[in-house]
Amino acid sequence: MNAHSLNLNTASMKKLILALALTSAITLQPLQPALAAEAGSGPVLNHYANLVYANYEDTLNTALALQKAIDSFLASPSADTQKAAQQAWRAARESYGQTEAFRFYGGPIDDDNGPEGRINAWPMDESFVDSVEGNPNAGLVNDRSFAITKESLSGQNERGGEENIATGYHAIEFFLWGQDFNDNGPGNRSFTDFVDGKAPNADRRREYLKVVTELLIDDLTYLTKAWRPGSKLNYRARFVEGDQDSLRKMFVALGSLSRGELAGERLEVALNSQDQEDEHSCFSDNTHRDAVLNATGIENVWLGRYKRADGSVLQGPSLKDLVAAKDAALADRTSKQIATSVANAQAIQAPFDREIIGGKDAPGRLRIQATVGSLVQQSKDLVAAANAIGITKLTLVQP
């Protein structure tokens, strides 16, 4: 017992001495690379938090516009109101797609309580939610014993596996477009699926779409609050005080989205299977925009620049500035690579489910492959950039 407590005391003391030593090293050697980054981290983190907040605020507002359009569609289903809701969905995705650069470090979006799985999980197991071709009675919509509430849908989401997606943008997308059996365009679900007497369980389909949209609004509101300035208690307040640790999170997010998620899950898997099911937004054929928006989200954070939904531009201190102070050439190379990825993603043509089809030299596949190649290179550049400002032991590649 005594020996044990002595050990602990020794340790505490050692820790204290170590901490003191580190502190004095930093104070006494202001020209160390690690220190310059430290001095610059405050403004960069603050601006990042502003950028994240602005992006989530835009996401919430465009989702509220989507909700309004869906309410109109459900009040009087018609081809016109359906089309308006579809357009609002596409507009909402423009903001959300960029926020994916804030994932992968256990922040508000994907910590233990994070709503990411409720907001954007994919691919949908359509028959878990509603009728599918060949199985008209499938899904929660057609199971009248299942009560459709925000709680029950949230409970069903990702139950029994990482799939069984019951909620989020892609569930809404499935309701607005339906399964995509169309080679040259998106799914073409009829508005009559939502009209009583025209389709079985139309009332439950309306209810489901209404409730699942409310749930999305709740989750986006939660995220906006987590990043709102002026609170002493929210995630943002802690994040901006996080110094190197928070900078590391920013790099983890950018690198993970670049390599594991966008290049890997969303592009390489689809290239490999040539299967529409591996397409991110498969019902609406909006996958080409998802790729561009993810790539843009990465560039936003790297450059500290974000073009808001209203066209105004937020600009401020960035990761790039920190890295440039240590290694201007590396910062420049990284910027160029990231810009190349955005440009390559923009060259991918819709519909994505046709773009992935063909032999090795099919032009669509080559366009996607070029995007993958640039993203893989940029993930390496980002690791080098992080190292340049003293952040090591980075594990970037997320599944």
Added chain:
Amino acid sequence: MKSLKPLSLTLLLAATGYSYFPAAATVEDQEGEKTGGDTTVYATGRNAFSFPAANLTDVERTRFVIGNSFFKRNWVEAPSSTKARDGLGPHFIARSCGGCHVTDGRGEPPKAGEQPVSLLIRLSVPGVGAHGGVIPEPTYGDQFNNAAVQKVKPEGRVVITHTEVKGAFADGTAYTLKKPYYSFADLGYGPMAKDVMVSPRVAPQIIGVGLLEAIAEADILDNARQQAATGGAIKGVPNRVWDAPSGQMMLGRFGWKANVATVAHQTAGAFNGDIGITSRVFPDEACTAAQKDCLAAPRGAQGKAPEIDDKILGDVVFYQATLAPAARRNVDDPQVRLGKSLFHAARCATCHRPSYVTTASPNPQFSSPALNGQRIHPYTDLLLHDMGEGLADGRPDGQASGRQWKTPPLWGVGLIHDVNSHRRLLHDGRADGVLEAILWHGGEAEVSRNKVLNMSKPERDALVKFVESL
């Protein structure tokens, strides 16, 4: 003060009869935090078990990502519009690998009132089957499937009850363990054989399985030889089992009874048994002759081919083989270092052997050269041990008796809570946390458990903290 620490360790080791391993300092220096050598990733949090080996090439990373997508995405009922993932069931437990190995992590017993998903129940009747394996229960097969596609009956429900096992540490602190009992209800195809034997198995975290496969067989057999030559009760033995992909008997390494030799066999077997997906290795759905609805149900791939082809199956195997162990945490924490010395002093390391250097994979087509030649720290001898009556399932499996279990690797144990939000350990998840798992140890491990019973609270805490640093 600095010199007090080694002194205190020496005293402690002397007091507990520590003699098996060389100086703790040497072990520490070798180990560090790189659990999996150059494959190690620095990761905590929910995805801590989901990273590829750090030293994979870009081409291998692409294969990893593709394998992952088939690991975690759901299979659907045939016939469906989805061509790539058609053929779920007829009987199944989960719709995807990730349904049980949630984020590549560890399963747990079901919550009250729910059916198990990540805990499967193996069934057999007495006797020795093909290749020295089990004889499946005649009506229900060799595992219980509590889910089924439409128009097919599920096999029934699993019912779990508990009794309490009470005990106390030498310092008077009382503890209570919960012992589970398993039975079945709502059986879909009539009663089971009277002499059915039942063994619950929880899904383990699957990090580092490619590295375990790359441990030289000679090293594992050497563990058995060394244990046989040393005094005391610990006498581990290898299992030898049929490996269907390569068509030969091999040393068992995977599963709670080391009843599977390779990641490839485990994967093809789980696709077939747990999800109902046929492959070239296991071409038949797991329906018994008594299960007419199961036999009559539609097949995926229009019944013309295996439901998963060799290429995709290979990618899923590769994915698992290259899942990286995460780096240790708090390596230099004095409490962790104390716990480590206690771990060795209690002879835990005899079975939970800390370290190996890997060799070339026996299945290079499903693995990476990056896994070869790595100094790894899995903390297992991969041998079977009699763990006493308390843990016994009474169901032999290959050369494993009804009292034997394979020493599970300990790497990643401290991250299970990060990944899966629970701390359930042992073959059926009965232990809540490291200390409970130790308290369940009996049989060959009785002596080690008794040493822990005699530890003070700070020592027990240090021991647990060390195991959780892995």
